[in-house]
Amino acid sequence: MSNVLVFIEQRDGKIRKASLEALTLGRTLAAKTSGALAAVVAGSGVAGLASEIAAYGAATVYVADAPELALYSSEGYTAALDAAVTAFAPSILLVSATMMGKDLAPRLAARRRASVLPDVIDLDAVAGRLVGQRPVYSGKARATVTPNANATLQIATPRPNVFAAAKADAPGAGAVETLSLGELRIRAKVVRVETAAAGELDVAEADKIVSGGRGIKGPENWPLLRGLCHELGAALGASRAAVDAGWIDHAYQVGQTGKVVSPSLYIACGISGAIQHLAGMGSSKVIVAINKDAEAPIFKVATYGIVGDLFQIVPALTEAAKKMKS
């Protein structure tokens, strides 16, 4: 029997989809081992989220509610997660591998002298022991990873957008347990949050991405790609070549030194498909390559490809997508 605890990330009182994916995965693992499922949420004024969390099967929802937790901090949220681990004593802890999760889970792990199966794209419990899979070496290999057989706390961070999120057939009780954290010591504090342009979807979160590389020739051509993004409900991404040329901010960069993404659809326009780019998007479900060079390596990983000039193909796609919608 493995009791499973799942960290629920909220920003501005809204639960992140990635956390619901982790919660759904946690439910599967708990059911498999006949364990109980609990969740923990931290923030200010977040107790109301318990019913939404219960809909995904959580029997217990640990709530750390304090004004100091209104914004994320590694130390504050580690304290909250640590208190929930003490209260529930789970054998499995899941924290989605978002920017917050990747910051939080290892700090908690070190406090507990445990480790983490990081950024897994496959996760199972075999005889109560987690077994995960993850791409390594820029996606050129895949590792199977497992916690030490003697580990009492097993932690994994599932990659966002890889696992499905689905409500439970029967909701969990969602009993709220308030965590008392004592005095919080938060040294590294968020003093300000600068949000990206309004209405822009971030690549790290998007289910569909249209990405541009050196092939788009210059920043004046982003509107071409943005038009397609708009029709498909996709986020805009970029290769490092486009970022280094100063055509767009690093926040858009996909790859080894940018963001790791796993959308259901990734459309690469004028991107050659260097290994460092593939490292960031190789786990996308469907990859479309639009490139005028039939020999470009991107075609080796693409599901569909069009060998042609993006300045003709992209507007045609935008037009066709518009037609399809109406």
Added chain:
Amino acid sequence: MNHVVCIAYVPDTDTKIKVGASGTSIDEAGVKWIVSPYDEYALEAALRAKEAKGGTVTVLTYGPAAAETGLRDGLARGADEAVRIASEGVGEADSLAVATLLAAQIKTMKADVVWLGNKGVGTDAQLVVPMLGELLDLPHVTLVTELDWKDGSVVAHREIEGATEIVEAPLPVVIGAQKSKAEPRYASLKGIMAAKKKQIAVKKPADLGVDIASMSGANAAVVWTKLELPAARQAVKLVPADDPAKAAEELLRLLREEAKVL
């Protein structure tokens, strides 16, 4: 101000990867090694801070003797000192073990800022920065693209999904460097010559009071049980592009009906 920069020496991202005989790690024959790219950004930031405000920069690695090439490169770019924690005779060390060793060494130094790469490419674990912060009982900030200095504290720009968090933290602090606008410098010829003459301090885990056998190899907190090459993707389905409008419609049809992603 004293800076410690933790450097991981890793397989070049362009290098060919083969699975080793153990079936759980790579075959190191013929592999080209580099300083992990993010660590170069970390080092660059530390060197710039030293140039602006004085102090020292020490580069630190846990690894085999070959990793001293990475440390020498750091010295050649302008670091003052270098320390290698020797991995000879140690089984596979996971992130927690690496963080434990780094923490034990850093505790013997007077560090105001401990710099790391946000992630070590290759294993891409992205675990050591927060672990090290915790083990040193210091605040940490990950995903840092920019850092401003205040008296006794730093203000870090942290790039998250769709936003930048501005984080203020008192010194000493642990920083995970993301790619930034400050491109890493090359070593000068003079720097390379000077680096050749410098001593690299080598420490064994036992010198640091760490019982590494209890946390590596079969005792590691996380073990790799298998390493394999990914299954080959299916060959690409090409849509003829002679008529862009037709090509576009056909692609959308495939995405909707065959791939079911629209």
